[in-house]
Amino acid sequence: MAKRASKRSGTKKDATLDQPRKYPSSIEVARLAGVSQSAVSRTYTAGASVSDATRAKVTRAAARIGYRPSAIPRIMQTSQSNLVGIAAGGLYNPLNTALLEAYTIRLQNAGYQVLLFHVTDTNSLDELVPRLAAYRIDGLFLTRTVLSRRSSEEFQKFHIPVISFDTLDKNDWVSSVCPDDQGGGRLVANLFVQRGATKAAYLAGKSDNVASNERLEGFRAALEQLGAKITNVSYCAFQYEAGYRAALEVLSPRSRPEAIFCANDLIALGAVDAARRLGISIPNDLMIAGFDNIPQSSWRAYDLTTVNPSPDSIVETSLMIFKKVLDRAIPGGVRILVPVTLIERASTSSALAINN
Amino acid sequence: MAKRASKRSGTKKDATLDQPRKYPSSIEVARLAGVSQSAVSRTYTAGASVSDATRAKVTRAAARIGYRPSAIPRIMQTSQSNLVGIAAGGLYNPLNTALLEAYTIRLQNAGYQVLLFHVTDTNSLDELVPRLAAYRIDGLFLTRTVLSRRSSEEFQKFHIPVISFDTLDKNDWVSSVCPDDQGGGRLVANLFVQRGATKAAYLAGKSDNVASNERLEGFRAALEQLGAKITNVSYCAFQYEAGYRAALEVLSPRSRPEAIFCANDLIALGAVDAARRLGISIPNDLMIAGFDNIPQSSWRAYDLTTVNPSPDSIVETSLMIFKKVLDRAIPGGVRILVPVTLIERASTSSALAINN
DNA sequence: TTGTAGGCGTTATCAA
DNA sequence: TTGATAACGCCTACAA
Numbered sequence: 001m002a003k004r005a006s007k008r009s010g011t012k013k014d015a016t017l018d019q020p021r022k023y024p025s026s027i028e029v030a031r032l033a034g035v036s037q038s039a040v041s042r043t044y045t046a047g048a049s050v051s052d053a054t055r056a057k058v059t060r061a062a063a064r065i066g067y068r069p070s071a072i073p074r075i076m077q078t079s080q081s082n083l084v085g086i087a088a089g090g091l092y093n094p095l096n097t098a099l100l101e102a103y104t105i106r107l108q109n110a111g112y113q114v115l116l117f118h119v120t121d122t123n124s125l126d127e128l129v130p131r132l133a134a135y136r137i138d139g140l141f142l143t144r145t146v147l148s149r150r151s152s153e154e155f156q157k158f159h160i161p162v163i164s165f166d167t168l169d170k171n172d173w174v175s176s177v178c179p180d181d182q183g184g185g186r187l188v189a190n191l192f193v194q195r196g197a198t199k200a201a202y203l204a205g206k207s208d209n210v211a212s213n214e215r216l217e218g219f220r221a222a223l224e225q226l227g228a229k230i231t232n233v234s235y236c237a238f239q240y241e242a243g244y245r246a247a248l249e250v251l252s253p254r255s256r257p258e259a260i261f262c263a264n265d266l267i268a269l270g271a272v273d274a275a276r277r278l279g280i281s282i283p284n285d286l287m288i289a290g291f292d293n294i295p296q297s298s299w300r301a302y303d304l305t306t307v308n309p310s311p312d313s314i315v316e317t318s319l320m321i322f323k324k325v326l327d328r329a330i331p332g333g334v335r336i337l338v339p340v341t342l343i344e345r346a347s348t349s350s351a352l353a354i355n356n
Numbered sequence: 357m358a359k360r361a362s363k364r365s366g367t368k369k370d371a372t373l374d375q376p377r378k379y380p381s382s383i384e385v386a387r388l389a390g391v392s393q394s395a396v397s398r399t400y401t402a403g404a405s406v407s408d409a410t411r412a413k414v415t416r417a418a419a420r421i422g423y424r425p426s427a428i429p430r431i432m433q434t435s436q437s438n439l440v441g442i443a444a445g446g447l448y449n450p451l452n453t454a455l456l457e458a459y460t461i462r463l464q465n466a467g468y469q470v471l472l473f474h475v476t477d478t479n480s481l482d483e484l485v486p487r488l489a490a491y492r493i494d495g496l497f498l499t500r501t502v503l504s505r506r507s508s509e510e511f512q513k514f515h516i517p518v519i520s521f522d523t524l525d526k527n528d529w530v531s532s533v534c535p536d537d538q539g540g541g542r543l544v545a546n547l548f549v550q551r552g553a554t555k556a557a558y559l560a561g562k563s564d565n566v567a568s569n570e571r572l573e574g575f576r577a578a579l580e581q582l583g584a585k586i587t588n589v590s591y592c593a594f595q596y597e598a599g600y601r602a603a604l605e606v607l608s609p610r611s612r613p614e615a616i617f618c619a620n621d622l623i624a625l626g627a628v629d630a631a632r633r634l635g636i637s638i639p640n641d642l643m644i645a646g647f648d649n650i651p652q653s654s655w656r657a658y659d660l661t662t663v664n665p666s667p668d669s670i671v672e673t674s675l676m677i678f679k680k681v682l683d684r685a686i687p688g689g690v691r692i693l694v695p696v697t698l699i700e701r702a703s704t705s706s707a708l709a710i711n712n
Numbered sequence: 713t714t715g716t717a718g719g720c721g722t723t724a725t726c727a728a
Numbered sequence: 729t730t731g732a733t734a735a736c737g738c739c740t741a742c743a744a
Contacts, residue, residue: 021513021514021515022435022514023435023489023492023514023721025720025721025722026721026722027721035730035731036730036731036732037721037722037731037732038723038724038730038731038732038733039729039730039731040722041721041722041723041724042723042729042730045723049729049730050729050730051729051730054729054730066510066513068486068489068490069486069490069721069722070490070492070721070722071490071491071492071722072428072431072432072437072491072492072720072721072722073432073720073721073722073723073736074721074722074723075428075722075736076426076428076429076432076720076721076722076723076735076736076737076738077721077722077723077724077735077736078722078723078724078736079378079379079736081428083491086472089457091453091454091456091457092450092453092651094448094450094453097447097448097450097453098447100447101445101447101474104472104473104474105474108473108474113471113487113491114471114472114473115469115470115471115472116442116460116470116471116472117460117464117470118457118460118461118464130424130425131469133379133424133426134424134425134426134427135427135428135469136379136426136427136428154422157377157422158377158378158379159377240651240655244656269655269657270655272657273655273656273657276656276657277656295448295596296652299596299625299626299629300600300629300632300633301625301628301629301632301657301658302657379737381736381737381738382737382738383737383738391714391715392714392715392716393715393716393737393738394714394715394716394738394739394740395713395714395715396738397737397738397739397740398713398714398739401739405713405714406713406714407713407714410713410714425737425738426737426738427738428736428737428738429720429736429737429738429739430737430738430739431720431738432719432720432721432722432736432737432738432739433719433720433737433738433739433740434720434739435720
């Protein structure tokens with residue numbers, strides 16, 4: 001606010017005390033270089049035609065006054081922001097973090113800027129829509145919650161691709177990329193039976209979680225087909241502590257299951273610790289498997305069998321969809337299932353126990 | 357590209373096939389509402405004077421055509437973007453993730469948009485500066501790498517606050533907020549000695565890491581003051597596997613230390629598993645402590661004593677500095693040490709062993 | 713409280 | 729290849 005800086009001009013600290021020096025504009029560069037403003041603009045536009053001489057003059061002038069081309073007016077002009085939104089949350093789960101990091105790296109390398117928004121489970125993305133729109137994002141990636149139908153129609157209207165992770169929502173516009181949850185459940189069921197279990201429990205996440213329910217469906221179907229069955233399904237938060245508590249219940253003395261499949265690894269790791277607390281030997285008395293293949297699953301204290309959802313493949317697929325929808329090569333509303341793989345470790349096979 | 361949509365006008369799919377419908381502008385809203393464009397602008401500007409009648413007309417018209425005010429021209433006009441950069445990386449470490457998430461939530465609640473950039477250890481932030489400048493960010497938070505002196509001078513010139521986490525860099529402009537690394541080292545040293553150790557090892561991170569070296573310095577000083585000593589310092593990556601490997605070395609049969617302090621929790625958890633692999637009993641034969649207090653430290657399989665760097669407090673302090681520098685209440689280049697606390701668990705005290 | 717008009721820093725069009 | 733000039737969509741005096 002204060003303009004008291006003038007009386008101190010010449011001293012070292014001026015920059016700190018002055019009102020913000022504005023960024024130099026292309027006009028100032030042009031003046032200094034003795035060329036037109038358009039010449040400056042062209043110098044910083046890929047593929048524009050500028051002579052080497054002009055380019056050199058501009059570059060030198062720009063360097064002298066510290067010119068940084070602004071992306072803001074360009075957005076107005078081109079109605080393309082190079083800004084891509086990512087709505088993330090639940091970063092306590094390393095899988096979510098890995099997805100976020102992978103998206104960020106790839107988008108950054110592709111020349112986009114990532115606008116990160118935090119969303120909770122309950123809090124729909126809807127209230128963030130005005131912001132997303134205000135910054136004229138070119139696309140949106142969701143790692144959790146779902147937009148309301150109304151909001152996704154809005155994005156559709158402006159042809160802004162929206163790609164969601166692990167959602168079943170039928171939607172004309174929002175595309176989704178999901179690990180093959182049912183397939184993962186089947187893989188685990190097959191493994192359990194193959195290793196000798198006939199009665200298994202499922203430690204689900206929240207009861208309204210689509211992914212968890214899909215995993216259960218595949219698990220149950222395969223078990224029954226193999227002559228085994230589910231003895232128990234319990235629900236809890238998708239976290240270690242919740243898994244620990246839930247497992248303590250499930251593993252109460254009478255009618256204990258021979259195996260537990262957990263909706264995700266965090267729950268499964270809690271279950272492993274619960275079993276140990278009860279003196280139950282893994283995998284001899286109880287097998288446990290999870291889903292996500294987070295780094296902690298391979299830690300030696302756990303050595304957990306799990307399903308790998310192939311996060312890299314998910315991210316790659318999502319970006320492919322993003323680009324295709326952007327280019328109108330395909331319409332929105334695509335749904336792609338990414339194959340999963342089983343990673344067997346010591347929690348289901350004593351043959352795999354510690355050896356390094 | 358194609359304008360073939362016209363022949364299908366009236367069908368459902370039009371929006372998908374047309375070229376992107378542009379966002380409606382305030383001018384269109386004004387026309388529809390029968391007011392001036394400024395009236396529309398005022399309606400969406402907090403604290404502007406608009407009559408209820410006008411506001412109502414505008415709001416209705418806006419709703420009808422799906423108007424979303426653009427932030428872009430505002431940025432040009434006010435040279436304030438409400439965009440804040442966060443440079444993050446190493447998200448395999450849950451502490452980094454927690455910081456990122458906390459920053460994001462708080463900035464979002466404060467009305468800012470987060471522009472997320474991924475940086476690696478080696479890759480300096482410098483090459484991202486053109487992008488940061490292009491989007492005219494209002495501030496920058498760093499969780500890792502350091503800007504070059506040249507880049508920070510650029511931010512200083514434009515009075516863009518930069519707040520760094522856990523860095524010692526002397527800098528006129530970049531502020532930093534750090535956990536009290538030396539203090540943490542001292543706390544652990546005191547604990548080790550109190551619990552009976554006289555020979556301790558330090559499992560450092562990378563040898564050029566400031567935080568790790570500070571922790572070592574505090575640890576060493578306190579040990580010596582108490583008549584104990586460091587028998588070994590080894591360096592490794594800040595990760596579980598690296599810690600496991602390094603610990604296997606350190607714990608080779610002869611002259612085994614009685615306690616190991618690790619530069620972070622991931623290393624420490626690897627060390628715990630290494631000790632178990634060697635049949636060493638924790639805490640009886642060996643005490644282990646880490647730094648960061650990541651969630652995994654409290655998992656029952658580990659129950660690791662650690663130093664809590666108070667991430668919430670770090671984030672809060674960083675935001676406070678950000679605002680003050682922005683308001684010119686303080687100059688940049690501040691350095692603040694955030695107190696840490698010791699969290700003792702079973703890895704240093706058998707009295708704390710499993711009881712729930 | 714309202715409208716008019718100028719400007720923010722680019723890109724895009726068109727002549728030269 | 730260059731330079732005028734007109735947008736882009738909003739904010740902000742200023743005048744009414």
